[in-house]
Amino acid sequence: QQQVKQSPQSLIVQKGGISIINCAYENTAFDYFPWYQQFPGKGPALLIAIRPDVSEKKEGRFTISFNKSAKQFSLHIMDSQPGDSATYFCAAGSGGSYIPTFGRGTSLIVHP
Amino acid sequence: KAGVTQTPRYLIKTRGQQVTLSCSPISGHRSVSWYQQTPGQGLQFLFEYFSETQRNKGNFPGRFSGRQFSNSRSEMNVSTLELGDSALYLCASSFLGAPNEKLFFGSGTQLSVL
Numbered sequence: 001q002q003q004v005k006q007s008p009q010s011l012i013v014q015k016g017g018i019s020i021i022n023c024a025y026e027n028t029a030f031d032y033f034p035w036y037q038q039f040p041g042k043g044p045a046l047l048i049a050i051r052p053d054v055s056e057k058k059e060g061r062f063t064i065s066f067n068k069s070a071k072q073f074s075l076h077i078m079d080s081q082p083g084d085s086a087t088y089f090c091a092a093g094s095g096g097s098y099i100p101t102f103g104r105g106t107s108l109i110v111h112p
Numbered sequence: 113k114a115g116v117t118q119t120p121r122y123l124i125k126t127r128g129q130q131v132t133l134s135c136s137p138i139s140g141h142r143s144v145s146w147y148q149q150t151p152g153q154g155l156q157f158l159f160e161y162f163s164e165t166q167r168n169k170g171n172f173p174g175r176f177s178g179r180q181f182s183n184s185r186s187e188m189n190v191s192t193l194e195l196g197d198s199a200l201y202l203c204a205s206s207f208l209g210a211p212n213e214k215l216f217f218g219s220g221t222q223l224s225v226l
Contacts, residue, residue, distance in 0.1 A: 006154075032212040043116070043202050043217030044155070051212075089155060093211050099145070099168050100215070104154035 003027055004092050006103025013110050019077040021106045023090035026071065030092035034100065035064065035075050038087045047088070048075075080110045114138065116218035118203050124224045130191040133221045135203030137184050141216070143167075143209025144186040146178060149200040149220070158201075161186055162209045190223075198225045 005024045013019045023033075031052055036044035050057045050064040050073065057064045063076040077084055087107050093100040117136040125131050137144050145160035145168075157170035161180035178188040184205075190197055200222050204215040 034214075036215075036217075041219065043204070043219050044215075045217065046214045049212075049214075099157050099160065099170075101157075102147075102155040104152075 003101045004090060004103045006090050006106060008106060009104070010107040011109070013080045013108065015080065015082060015110055015112050017080050017110075019075075019080045019084065019108055019110070021075045021088055021090070021108070022072065023074065023092075023103050024070075024072045025092045025101075027092070027094065027101075028071070029094045030101075032093040032100070033064070033066065033073050034091050034093070035062075036089045036091065036102075038089065038105075040086075044087075044089055077108075080108075082110045082112050084108060085110050116203055116205050116216050118201075118218035118221050120221060121219070122222045122224075124226065125193050126226050127193055127195060129193050130189065131193060131223060133188045133190075133201055133203075133223075135186045135188070135205075135218060137186070137203075137205030138216055141205035141207050142184055143206045143213075144180055144184060145204050145209075145215070146186070146188050147202040147204065148172075149202055150198075155202070158188065160209060167209065193225045195225050198223060 034049035035047045037047040038044040061078045066073040090103040091100040146158040148156045160168040180186045200220045202220045204217045206213040
């Protein structure tokens with residue numbers, strides 16, 4: 001049972017474009033939604049995270065949009081750069097359980 | 113501060129063998145969790161240890177086991193290896209393992225089972 005569904009599986013964007021990755025969750029107990037970025041040969045690293053009491057959080061070119069009623073959240077990468085080429089994982093966590101549930105990942109390629 | 117260190121970086125084993133992977137968390141971090149990463153399944157949670165006790169466990173067979181030492185270092189063992197165990201095994205640490213804490217991942221151990 002996949003509690004966090006992530007799409008698309010892969011994404012190709014031109015430099016300067018907007019990259020959008022979507023995630024949907026089922027468990028309404030989730031109350032913490034982080035995004036991790038993973039470069040080849042490295043482990044994932046926390047990129048940005050949001051709680052359900054806000055609808056949007058922005059850090060530089062990265063923005064999380066959160067829709068509590070639809071149980072969806074998304075990552076937007078503005079002005080995408082080749083250096084953003086990586087695998088992105090969304091995750092959802094709950095105060096009742098330490099273990100975050102990860103999406104299956106999106107491989108992003110940004111062409112120069 | 114040193115990051116999460118995983119050894120070895122690469123391993124090649126044959127079916128039926130067993131393997132032990134090691135993880136040294138960030139100094140001061142007491143929670144260590146393990147994940148299996150495969151191209152098709154993403155990150156699958158194996159187990160989490162806190163103060164030498166297994167606190168959470170994922171849906172993996174009993175061939176997968178782990179332990180944590182008093183210095184918070186952790187080991188993961190896989191017995192009777194199967195071809196399907198080929199994957200990148202990631203270790204992550206955090207200070208207390210609180211629900212909304214940031215996880216710090218190591219670079220992983222790439223296991224190939226032939």
